[in-house]
Amino acid sequence: MKITCIAFLIILLLFIPTLITGNSDSNKKLHLCQKVEATAATKPSANNDAHVLLAHIQHSDSNADKQLATVSTAVSHAIQMSGQSIECRYRLLSAGEADPLAPQLTAQLPVAYLLLLGQTDWQPLLFAETELTGDKLLARLTEQPAVVQDLDDGNFEGLTQAATGSTTGHWLVAFLDPKDAQLSSKTRILTGLAQSLRPLHVSAARVLLTEASHATAARFGIAKPNSLLLFRSGAFYKLPHQLHSWRLVLAFARHGYSDAKKFPVPAAPTPFDHAVDAVVAFLLSFNGVGVSPVYIAICAGLFVLMACIIAVCLCAGKGLSKVTKTD
Template sequence: MPQAKTPTAVLSLANVFFSTFIAVSGDVYISDLLFTSLPFPLTTGCCSQLASLASQPPCHRLCAMLGSANGAAIVSSAMKKMQVCRQNRRQRRSATCLAAGVGFLALIALSVFAAAAPATPPPAVKELTDATFEHDTQASTGATTGHWFVKFYAPWCGHCKAMANAWEDLAKALSGKINVAKLDATSNSITAKRFKIQGFPTLYYLANGKMYEYRGERSVEKLKAFAEGGWKSVEGETIPSPLTTFDVLKDELISAFLQLQGIVYHAPLPFFLLFFIGMFSGILLMCLCSLCSSKKEQKRSAVASRSVKKKD
């Protein structure tokens, strides 16, 4: 019985399918695997023809399936494209490996340079704040971190700016023996109130739970002599305890009252005018609230009386 020929539409579809897949993927072996699962129905004769082609090499099988004179040219072109794709893949892999190697070497070089570079030394003068003062100095809680020479300053103070270099030199000269620090009293008001700072700069030497104020010449030699033992000749005061939350609130209320008192003293008429306006507004608001509540009570009583009458 003669074998049924593969329909022209099937061959055309196979032509498009296989040539496109080879041109895109560049892999004849994978297209050969897909050969047994074409996405279109085949007749019995077509299936037998495909089975007879299965024993042939992939390229010959495709040529037979294409069923055209230029089938070999199409497959040859596809194979060339496949070789080009493989070469491109190899080149990309080589470039990727080269870039990875260069990046790895650069990372190693940076690590070596970072390890060899000298570490940035900490500042000679320690900067204290409200949050770190007691933790670092332990002024009233044991003083286990050593003695501290602290400068309370203000950024706008000319005398503070004039002695800035001397304070830095003092910190370097006493490094490892005495802690030299500074605190901005304008932005750390809690610690400034604790030590009752009223002028700038104020210099306190903190040792053994007491504070010794320095009032001498602000040269490096004089400051160094005071820190190395001169403070013992000065009468010390007990270091005040850290302020509690209640102390801070109390100081804020006192400050607000003093500001209000100054307003009353310097501008009494506007103050009393605002006071009476506020008092009148409060009384008016209370009257409106009482009126609204009385109306609601009247409505409730009226509704209750109506419901009683309906029941009767």
């Protein structure tokens, strides 16, 4: 009996340090992220020699402690695997409080932002899952930041090749209002989506609805801003979501498009199309300023006649060239 008690005491003495160490490690992970106030949340690291991860968590969420522990564990894992310094911060936001970095994301908490060493722009870490893992954070530290392309009538087809087989990959394109007060926030969200969709060869771009992109907007029937289109393999899909619902956008771009209606990509406007549009706009500009509709109709008819003559001449020239080669 005495031997049994002694053995039990020895085992207990050996096990107690393990319990203490385990709790200590757990507390270190839990407190790895430092709480910051709004004024200090978005400032770079004081010593400017580390990456900065900023997590926004809803204060009233019953899982706030669990989410904070998940972020801390992810940061700890990334530090161990990469050997790089990462400063972890977190803010507890009240329900309905605006996110200082992207108000559009207020309803999407929790969310995390990453400020890479040497950079000045916070990148949102957008994932379909609600939890951030160490492997995903580690991947972001080693990847080059994604770039959101600006598209207009002059470069849309050349970059996306939407009508010619999408040889440059798939594209998620947002049509935005350049005067929107939330333009910078929406662009930041779009950048985060580009980073998350990069493994699927999906690039992200924005089209600012100005005169320089009028033909592109008309080509795809864009009547209002904040429209999202996904281009894949010569077809496009209209997303029923907006950028602030980024988790739904991610799900659609990954697999949800397969259940959505597919639209064929209209052919890119030719120089002749642009010429016709210019002439029509020119003729319409006379409407209501005292010019007879008959005169406008005659001018339009002459233009069409000239276009037909040019087309016939071009076709005849090609035919003559073939005959000459045959002889």
